[in-house]
Amino acid sequence: xxxxxxxxxxxxxxxxxxxxxxxFDVSIEDNGTVLDALIKxxxxxxxxxxxxxxxxxxxxxxxxxxxxxxxxxxxxxxxSAVMGDDNVITVEPAGVMPVVKDLxxxxxxxxxxxxxxxxxxxxxxxxxxxxxxxxNESMLHLSSVTACIMCGACVSDCTVLEVDPTFLGPAALAxxxxxxxxxxxxxxxxxxxxxxxxLTQATGMWDCTRxxxxxxxxxxxxxxxxxxxALRDQAIAAGLTNSNGARHAEVFGELVGHSGRLDELKLPxxxxxxxNIPAMLGFLPVGIRALIHGKMPSPxxxxxxxxxxxxxxxxxxxxxGEE
Amino acid sequence: MKYAYFxxxxxxxxxxxxxxxxKLICQRLDIELQEMPRASCTGAGVLQxxxxxxxxxxxxxxxxLAEGLGLPILTICSTCQGVMGQANRRMKNDPEYLAKxxxxxxxxxLEYKGTAQPKHxxxxxxxxxxxxxxxxxxxxxxxxxxxxxxxxxxxxxPPDALDFEENPSRQDSLERLIEALGATLVDFAGKSRCxxxxxxxxxxxxxVAMVAKHTSEVKDxxxxxxxxxxxxxxxxxxxxQPKAAKQARRPIDMPIIHLPQLVGMAMGISxxxxxxxxxxxxxxxxxxxxGVAAG
Numbered sequence: 109x110x111x112x113x114x115x116x117x118x119x120x121x122x123x124x125x126x127x128x129x130x131x132f133d134v135s136i137e138d139n140g141t142v143l144d145a146l147i148k149x150x151x152x153x154x155x156x157x158x159x160x161x162x163x164x165x166x167x168x169x170x171x172x173x174x175x176x177x178x179x180x181x182x183x184x185x186x187x188s189a190v191m192g193d194d195n196v197i198t199v200e201p202a203g204v205m206p207v208v209k210d211l212x213x214x215x216x217x218x219x220x221x222x223x224x225x226x227x228x229x230x231x232x233x234x235x236x237x238x239x240x241x242x243x244n245e246s247m248l249h250l251s252s253v254t255a256c257i258m259c260g261a262c263v264s265d266c267t268v269l270e271v272d273p274t275f276l277g278p279a280a281l282a283x284x285x286x287x288x289x290x291x292x293x294x295x296x297x298x299x300x301x302x303x304x305x306x307l308t309q310a311t312g313m314w315d316c317t318r319x320x321x322x323x324x325x326x327x328x329x330x331x332x333x334x335x336x337x338a339l340r341d342q343a344i345a346a347g348l349t350n351s352n353g354a355r356h357a358e359v360f361g362e363l364v365g366h367s368g369r370l371d372e373l374k375l376p377x378x379x380x381x382x383x384n385i386p387a388m389l390g391f392l393p394v395g396i397r398a399l400i401h402g403k404m405p406s407p408x409x410x411x412x413x414x415x416x417x418x419x420x421x422x423x424x425x426x427x428x429g430e431e
Numbered sequence: 432m433k434y435a436y437f438x439x440x441x442x443x444x445x446x447x448x449x450x451x452x453x454k455l456i457c458q459r460l461d462i463e464l465q466e467m468p469r470a471s472c473t474g475a476g477v478l479q480x481x482x483x484x485x486x487x488x489x490x491x492x493x494x495x496l497a498e499g500l501g502l503p504i505l506t507i508c509s510t511c512q513g514v515m516g517q518a519n520r521r522m523k524n525d526p527e528y529l530a531k532x533x534x535x536x537x538x539x540x541l542e543y544k545g546t547a548q549p550k551h552x553x554x555x556x557x558x559x560x561x562x563x564x565x566x567x568x569x570x571x572x573x574x575x576x577x578x579x580x581x582x583x584x585x586x587x588x589p590p591d592a593l594d595f596e597e598n599p600s601r602q603d604s605l606e607r608l609i610e611a612l613g614a615t616l617v618d619f620a621g622k623s624r625c626x627x628x629x630x631x632x633x634x635x636x637x638x639v640a641m642v643a644k645h646t647s648e649v650k651d652x653x654x655x656x657x658x659x660x661x662x663x664x665x666x667x668x669x670x671x672q673p674k675a676a677k678q679a680r681r682p683i684d685m686p687i688i689h690l691p692q693l694v695g696m697a698m699g700i701s702x703x704x705x706x707x708x709x710x711x712x713x714x715x716x717x718x719x720x721x722g723v724a725a726g
Contacts (some may be wrong), residue, residue, distance in 0.1 A: 177620055267625035271640035315634050317641075318476055319625035320588035337480045344481065352633045360477040364489075368471040370440040379632040390635070394670055398445065402709045403670070405444035413468040417539040421492065422485070425535040429484030 109138045109195075111187050113145055115157070116200040118207045127207070136187060142197060143171055143182035146211070158210040166327055169259030173211050174200040179264035179325040202264035204273075217273065218260050221280035229287060230303070233296045240292040253286040253335060255328040262322035262332045274311045278322035278332030281313060285335035288342055304343045313339045314353025355379045365422045368412030372405045432559060434505035435497040436464035437515075437549070440472050441662040442507055445670075448706025449662050452691040453507050453552065455705065459698055460560060460568060464505065467496055473514040475663075476585070476629070483521075484532070490518035491532045492539070494547035504549040507691070509661035513585025515549040516592040551586065553660045553690055557604050562611045570699035572613030576656070576721055578693070579617040579649035580605040581668065583661025587623040605690075609658060612697040617654040621645040628667040636678075642668055643675035646685040656686040656717050658693050665689060669711045686714045701726025 111134055118127040132149045143161055150157045159182075161171040166184040173182050175190055176198050191197045205213040231240065262278035263269060269277050276284075284307055287293045287300060294300030307313045313336050322332040344354055359378040363371045380387035398404045412418060442450040457464050470493045472478075474486035493515070497504045506512040522529040523545055533542050550558075556565055582605060586593065595601055609616050627641030646668060649657055659665050669687040676683045687710065695705045703726030707714040718725065 267641065268630075268637060270624075271627075271644060272634075272637045275637075310634070315630060315637065317584075317625045317627060317629045317638075318480075319584040319629075321584075321624070324588050324590070340480055356632055357477055357481050360475070361481060361485075364472045364474065364478060370444070370472050370475070372441065372444040376632045394674070397673065397711050398670065401711055402447070403445055403711070412471055414539075418469070418471060418492075421488070421535055421538040424538050425485045425488035425532075426482060428531070428535055429482040429488070 109140065109188065110135050111145055111191055112194070112196045113142075113149065114196060114198045115146075115149075115210070116198075117157070117210050118201070119156075120209055138188065140187050141183050142173075142175055142185050142187050142190065142199065145187055145197070146182055146199065158208075158212045160212055167257060169257030172202050172259040172261040172264060172327075174198075174202060174264060179203065179261035181259060181261065181327045184327050202260055204263055204266060204269045205260065213260075215260060218258075218263055218277075218279065221276050222258070222283055224276065225280045225284040225287075225307070226303070227283050227287070229290065229293050230300070231292055232294060242291050246289070246291050250286060250289060253282055253289070253330055256282060256286075256326075256330045257328055259327065261325040261327060262330075265321040265325040267319045267321055268315055268317055272311075272315070275315050276307070276311055276313075278316075278336070281307070281316070281339060282330055282332040282335040285339050288339060299346055300342075301346050301348070304339070304346050304348055307339060308343050308348050308351050308354070313343065314351055352379050355381070361426075365419065365426070366411075367409055368415050368418045369410070371409045373407060373409070432461065433463040433465060433502055434550075434555070435467050435500050435502040437467060437470055437493065437497075437504050437506050437511060439506065439508040439511040439662070440475075441666065445666050446662040446689070448709040449507060449665070449689045449691065452689055452695050452705045455700060456691045456695045456698060459700070460565070462505075462555070462560065465500055465502055467493070467500070469496055473511050473518075475510050476514050479514070479517075486514070487518040487521060487528075488532050488535045490515050491522060491529070491543040492536055492541060494519065494549075495536060495541040495543040497547050498544055499541075504547060505552055505555055506549055507552050507660070508663065509551070509583030509586035509659075510663050511585075512549060512551040513583075513588075513592060516594070517589070519547060519549065520592050551660060553586075553604050553608065554598070554601055556694065557600070557608065558598065562607070565694070566611060569612060569697045571697055571722065573693070573697050573721060574613045576614040576717070577617050577652075577654050578609050578614045578688075579619055579652070579654040579657045580609060580622045581626070581645065581657045581659040581661075581664055581687075582623050583659060583664045584623075584625050586660060605658065605660065608690075609693070612693065617649055617652050619645075619648055619652060621648055626661075626664040626667045627671075628663045631667060631671070638667065639671050639675045639678050642671050643679040643683070646672055646675060646683045646687075647679055647681065650683055650685050654685065655720060656688045656714070658688045658690060660690040662689065672712050684712060686710060686712050686717050688714070688717075696721060696723050699724075 162168040171182040291298035356379040479486035627638035631638045692705045701724040
């Protein structure tokens, strides 16, 4: 099978280095992977092409790159599945992290975030007389998170990290969840309150936009965003509700549960707090512009029809869901 | 063609022009919209964060109401569509889960049988109405306009909640619609990224930085406007663009057009009727360029 790889290259060794595109035609087996094509180019055509790889069976996490704009493991994706009608595949280095050369990126920012969440068990209280006991169920639940191979695909495509390099990011937050959800971590009830407290700070769990890029990018089904949502749930359950993020979630439910529809005026006000003068002033220019352009939601918020029945149902489902 | 109309909260709050433009083009295209005055908010993914069962129950309730009408659901918001699709998938894949949800629905004498089909207007125009038939209604092709698509996360991810496997053409539906209406497509990687709206009240700086990133990028590519099927994206990309320009220390002035406004302009409907004067970023240069009647 003939494929064309458009590769974004970068050579730090030249004066004023800049990234550029280079196209390679290569012939591989019909069931060959993108990595097979890359290796063939390096072996046969251009020995200067830099890339990382090792296991070729999606377990070592070395070969994450952007394929057709989205992060994935080059060894896991068959070329035939990702090439367009013109047999072209674009390959770029992973996003967010600085490029060292061609498809190789510097993972230091990645490891820095992993270290920041203290990726080791921190049990509190007295040590048990024998081993720590954890249920099969809890360990099976964790196995989906520990499936992470640290390939950085989720970090590459994180929309928040793109604009804010201080965000802990999907890999580190999923790693943190691996410990907060471990019954051996935290107090004797398995609640990791201090850990959760740290993660509710700016750059933590509440900064995720829920864009789902990381869930799509992850080649191992870790679903980092779902873990971040579970962290939020744990934080609220542990009483850590003094943050805009926690208030936003709480107030959203309150407003919808009351009228059946979202009250767009009350949501931001109640999230930042009515007496948070700087934040309220910050809303002012936006509010005035909205008013001038007839975009300000009506201050008289209408309930949906039959709201009484809806409220009963809401309450019932809320309780059933909490069980 | 008749649908149960689910406009969502924002098109009746911060983006009334979206509701207005949708009703107008549907009327002209003979797409009948049946209102659902009892339908509630989908939870927008926020309720689901805290209590997925509760969020799914609210959507099951809306689905049951649509089943009662015997109509498929038409949505005009990427977030509503995505959240409904995710809920529907969970319930269809797990009959026991659906049965549990139906216990809550019985509180209002409702039952969801699992047959609802929520569908975004974008998909309906292409899959149900048909681009060929739509083009017959085009009286003023958008020739000369350079337009960039912006989907909204929930209309691109996760793929299985959007039935991409069964309908692969959904993945570039917006690009195809833009081109079919005669405009030049300004393609860019940011089209399927996040607009920043979900964290607006939590981390405004990051949210606004996302607005700046996407709007500046298409500006530099020479786009006249961005088109979005998501009113939440519109609220952020349009409403917070003045702040984004300040943060990025550059002028941007990128109009953010709702999907039905785009279709309406091509059908010869006036700018005023489509609510184009209700945008924060001035749409007049675009209207003038296209020769759209001010109205």
